[in-house]
Amino acid sequence: MPEELDRSGRTQHVLIMGWDGVRDDILRTARTPHLDALAGRGFLSTVRVHDANPTISGPVWSTMATGVYREQHGVHDNDFRGNAFGTHPDVLTRVREARPGATTFAAGAWAPLVEEASGGPLFAGGGYRPALPAGAEDGPLDLVAAMDEAVMSRVARELRHRDHTVVFAYAVLPDIVGHTEGVTDRYRSAIEICDEQLGVLLAAIDARPAREREDWTVIALTDHGHRDEGHHGGDSDEERLAWIAAAGPGIATRETAVDHADVLPHVLQALGLPADETLTGVPFGMRTA
Numbered sequence: 025m026p027e028e029l030d031r032s033g034r035t036q037h038v039l040i041m042g043w044d045g046v047r048d049d050i051l052r053t054a055r056t057p058h059l060d061a062l063a064g065r066g067f068l069s070t071v072r073v074h075d076a077n078p079t080i081s082g083p084v085w086s087t088m089a090t091g092v093y094r095e096q097h098g099v100h101d102n103d104f105r106g107n108a109f110g111t112h113p114d115v116l117t118r119v120r121e122a123r124p125g126a127t128t129f130a131a132g133a134w135a136p137l138v139e140e141a142s143g144g145p146l147f148a149g150g151g152y153r154p155a156l157p158a159g160a161e162d163g164p165l166d167l168v169a170a171m172d173e174a175v176m177s178r179v180a181r182e183l184r185h186r187d188h189t190v191v192f193a194y195a196v197l198p199d200i201v202g203h204t205e206g207v208t209d210r211y212r213s214a215i216e217i218c219d220e221q222l223g224v225l226l227a228a229i230d231a232r233p234a235r236e237r238e239d240w241t242v243i244a245l246t247d248h249g250h251r252d253e254g255h256h257g258g259d260s261d262e263e264r265l266a267w268i269a270a271a272g273p274g275i276a277t278r279e280t281a282v283d284h285a286d287v288l289p290h291v292l293q294a295l296g297l298p299a300d301e302t303l304t305g306v307p308f309g310m311r312t313a
């Protein structure tokens with residue numbers, strides 16, 4: 025039976041999970057069973073943040089979301105004012121516009137991703153950002169951890185009970201720990217918490233009533249690394265070396281050259297939507313080097 029017939033009637037969905045500021049070499053030493061399993065079904069590849077971007081969250085997440093670099097999307101640092109998202113819309117907006125009736129969901133504790141703050145939102149439809157939790161007696165890192173937890177439990181509910189075509193979930197704890205105390209045991213623990221949260225999101229997908237008739241492409245990635253003492257923005261390998269992991273229909277089980285600009289083209293391809301000439305990236309597996 026031709027493959028197209030075999031797959032007829034299946035619906036295509038995408039989960040993108042961002043782990044902010046997770047240095048590639050430290051990721052490899054952390055205990056990340058869920059990410060390892062994802063990589064086993066697809067790939068986990070080191071990504072050198074493209075020279076067109078600085079190793080700063082705003083420009084790199086904007087590249088992931090829009091498929092172009094900072095000269096095109098207009099985000100040069102963590103101030104999103106002056107963005108060109110009108111010309112280069114984010115992936116969730118593109119999917120909703122290309123497929124009337126499709127819904128998407130974005131969530132994260134960093135305001136400009138999902139709210140009108142600092143020139144945001146990156147995702148034009150906005151999204152969920154938890155309120156600062158009660159518990160001012162906790163340290164600031166505990167507050168950040170609680171916000172990430174609130175993000176992930178909301179995303180898990182959306183994944184389990186709604187029929188979104190694309191979902192973006194964002195965790196900020198590793199980056200905040202890196203800025204607070206550098207690449208420490210707690211930084212590695214923050215990475216391991218992200219992995220546990222990935223496991224929760226994957227379990228929510230597997231619990232969907234129609235799971236047997238669905239294909240899910242799952243992409244997990246970071247935007248940049250951190251220097252040993254914390255902080256980023258420079259050109260050292262510790263800051264430039266990021267990573268992308270993904271698995272899903274059409275993704276080969278081998279390490280492959282990928283770039284942050286490839287996420288959007290891959291999502292479009294996974295959903296059977298056309299790319300256009302404004303995109304600089306290519307679907308996963310299409311790069312030769």
Ligand SMILES: [Zn+2]
Nearest residue numbers: 044045081247
């Ligand atoms: Zn970042």
